[in-house]
Amino acid sequence: MATTQELEARKVRGQAIADVESNVRRIDANEYRVKSQSGNGEYQIVSTEVGWYCSCADAITRVLKCKHVWAVELSLELRRRIENSKRVVPLDFQSCLECGSERIMKHGILHNKSGDIQRYSCKDCGKRFTLNLGFEGMRATPKAITSAMQLYFTGESLRNVQKFLRMQGVKVSHVTVLNWIRKYVGIMEKYLEDFTPNVGDTWRTDEMYVKFRGNMKYLFAMMDDETRFRISQMVADHKGTSDVRPMFKESKEIAQKMPKTFISDGANNFHEAYRTEFTDTYGEKPSAVHVRHIRMAGDMNNNKMERQNGEVRDREKTMRGLKNPESPILKGYQIFHNYIRTHEGLEGKTPAEAAGIKVEGQNKWLTIIQNASHVQSLNSEKNDGAKS
Numbered sequence: 001m002a003t004t005q006e007l008e009a010r011k012v013r014g015q016a017i018a019d020v021e022s023n024v025r026r027i028d029a030n031e032y033r034v035k036s037q038s039g040n041g042e043y044q045i046v047s048t049e050v051g052w053y054c055s056c057a058d059a060i061t062r063v064l065k066c067k068h069v070w071a072v073e074l075s076l077e078l079r080r081r082i083e084n085s086k087r088v089v090p091l092d093f094q095s096c097l098e099c100g101s102e103r104i105m106k107h108g109i110l111h112n113k114s115g116d117i118q119r120y121s122c123k124d125c126g127k128r129f130t131l132n133l134g135f136e137g138m139r140a141t142p143k144a145i146t147s148a149m150q151l152y153f154t155g156e157s158l159r160n161v162q163k164f165l166r167m168q169g170v171k172v173s174h175v176t177v178l179n180w181i182r183k184y185v186g187i188m189e190k191y192l193e194d195f196t197p198n199v200g201d202t203w204r205t206d207e208m209y210v211k212f213r214g215n216m217k218y219l220f221a222m223m224d225d226e227t228r229f230r231i232s233q234m235v236a237d238h239k240g241t242s243d244v245r246p247m248f249k250e251s252k253e254i255a256q257k258m259p260k261t262f263i264s265d266g267a268n269n270f271h272e273a274y275r276t277e278f279t280d281t282y283g284e285k286p287s288a289v290h291v292r293h294i295r296m297a298g299d300m301n302n303n304k305m306e307r308q309n310g311e312v313r314d315r316e317k318t319m320r321g322l323k324n325p326e327s328p329i330l331k332g333y334q335i336f337h338n339y340i341r342t343h344e345g346l347e348g349k350t351p352a353e354a355a356g357i358k359v360e361g362q363n364k365w366l367t368i369i370q371n372a373s374h375v376q377s378l379n380s381e382k383n384d385g386a387k388s
Helices: 004-018 057-062 067-083 142-153 158-167 174-192 245-255 268-277 303-319 328-340 364-387
Strands: 024-028 031-035 042-048 051-054 086-088 104-112 115-122 128-130 202-212 215-224 230-236 261-263 289-291 357-359
Touching: 004 067, 024 067, 031 067, 042 067, 051 057, 051 067, 057 067, 086 364, 142 158, 142 174, 142 328, 142 364, 158 174, 174 328, 174 364, 202 230, 215 245, 230 245, 230 328, 245 268, 328 357, 328 364, 357 364
Parallel strands: 086 357, 202 261, 261 289
Antiparallel strands: 024 031, 031 042, 042 051, 104 115, 115 128, 202 215, 215 230
C-alpha cells in the first residue's frame, strides 16, 4: 500500500512530465505513449476496463498508479479544458432556435413601444420566436439598451447616458438606464457562471477601498496573471482582518484548479486564506508558492492588479460611491472587464478570449444577452415539463 506521500510524489512527477507537451503522445482515444525521463524510449499506456495500464516496471511489479499514468490523466484534463473552450456566437435567426430547422415562416407582427417586431414560427416544432429575444416588452431597442451599457461601463454617468439616448430619440430617465443594467447584468451573470476560463498558474490578489453610502469598505479581487481574467471578487469591512477565504474558494471552483504561484501584499488574511484554501489534494501543504511583501518596482510587484483596480476606481468616481455591497455595478464591471473590453497587453483580446472563451459579433453585449436569454428560456421549458 503506497503512502500518501508516495502518491503525491508520483502525481508531482507526472505533472512535470505532462508540462512538456511533447512528452505525452496520443495514439488514439485508448492508447498513449509517454517518453521515459531517462531518455530510453517510451512507455505504453492503454485504457482497460479496470483503468489505465502502463508498461513501466513500477506499474507492473507494484500494481500502482505510476507517474506515466498521472501524466496521461493530467494531459487529458488539460485537453478537455481546451476542448471545452467556449464560443459564444450571435444567434442565427435564419433557423429555428429550438430544433435548428430552416423551415421557418413569418407569424404576425408584434406592436412594441419601440416599434413593430416580426414574429416567426417553425413548421417542424411549432416554436415561435422574435428577433428581439431577451428584450421582449422593453420600450427601447436592443441597440439602445446595449449602447447604454457600453457607455456606462466605459465611464459615463447615468445622466450622460440618458442625454446620449435622448439625442438618438430614446426618451428615458437615468433610473431606467440603471434598471436596464440591473436586469441584464443578472441575466448575463447566471449564464456566464457555467463557463470555465482556462487561466494560468500565477494568480494575484489585492484590495481597494470603496465607499458605500459614505461608509468605507474594501473590494477584494483575484486575477489571473497571464490572461488578466478577473476570477472572483468580494466586499468586506476591513482590509487586513476580513476573512477572504470565500473568495479563494470561489476562485478554485470557477477556474477548476489552483495556482502554482500566488502574489499578494503582506496582509495576514491573504496568507491565512492561502494556507487554508490553496492546499494539495490531501490538504496537507500549500500547492502554491506565496509571494508576499511585493515591491512597487522590480519583478515582485503587483502593477497588473493595481492597473485593474484603477479601472474600477475610475468607474467609482463617476458614480460618486456605490449604494450597497450587493450592487450589480460591481458584477457588471467584472463582466465588462472579462468579456467586452479588449486589452493592449493581450494583443487586442479580451481576458475571456485569452482564457479560451470567445464572444463573437460586433455587439458582444447583445451576443451574451441573447444567448443567456435563450438558455434561460430552454431551462424554464424543461422545468415546466418536469413539473407537468
